Amino acid sequence: MGAQAVRAFMSIGEVLALLQGEFPDVTISKIRFLEGEGLIEPQRSPSGYRKFTHNDVERLRYILTAQRDHYLPLRVIKDHLEEQATRPRDVSSEVPAVRLSREELLEAAGIDDETLAEMESFGLVVPVARRYDADALDVARNVAELARFGLHPRHLRAVKAVVEREAGLVEQAVAPLLRRRAPGAIDQAGETGREISGLLQKLHSALLRGSVRGVLGR
Structure with missing residues (x-):
């Protein structure tokens, strides 16, 4: 039982080892900084060492994911965490919709x-x-x-127009699926739409690269 109680907590070094595979740039200094900013609050041992729970680790993972994937400021992340604290469940590593x-x-x-x-x-x-x-x-x-x-934004209206036309192509392709009443039709339409979008993005990039080479005379 004593061993189980000990393993209920982790040192800052153990937390770092858990997170570095997913977040190579995280350091002990970074974890301490987040604590100083009030985003995490690990417990302390009688001798002053930090004691992290699994919930603390998930909270850290949430913060680091929000920074890496959405580039959110710490103040915004903290607000999101405070909102989650009112919900009847622990912080998840999944970052909710921004x-x-x-x-x-x-x-x-x-x-x-x-x-x-x-x-x-x-x-x-x-x-x-x-x-x-x-x-x-x-x-x-x-x-x-x-x-x-x-x-500037006024110069980018053409980009917006191209995107809307491409979205029209996706809509045209998935419309038959959306009209079907078969189970899973909506999921299939979503998957098809994402696949077509990815292909259109690749096509757009290739065509743009070719056009830019022409502009540069290469």
Whole structure:
């Protein structure tokens, strides 16, 4: 029983060993920093050593995943964790769908309100119920990066138009599946849509590379 009680807790080194396979950049200093920012609260032994539970590890995994996959600021991640704390279950390693307020999106994308308003005016970013999802965050970040090269939202309307036409092709392909009443038809339509989207992205990239080579005379 004593051995089981000991294994209920892990040292910071053991936690690091558990996480480094999935997050190679994580360090002991990083874990301590997250503790200092109030995102994790490991217990302490009488001698002052940190004692991490499995829930602490899952919380860390959640934080690191949100940073790596969604580039969310720590303040936003902390808000999400506090929201989850009100739910009747432990923090999961699965990061829920991103739902950012306008202020959170501005901070996460590193843009100002005027830039976001311009993106919205050209339909590049569209809030749903006054919230922004992960795709909106990706779009905002990429549009902001393109601005460094003199390409602003008004220049990107053509890109938006191309995407809408490609979405029309996906819709055309999956429409027969969506009309079927057979079990699993909706799942099959989703899988087909994702596969076609991936192929269209590859085609788009290949055509763009060829066109750019032509522009550069290569």
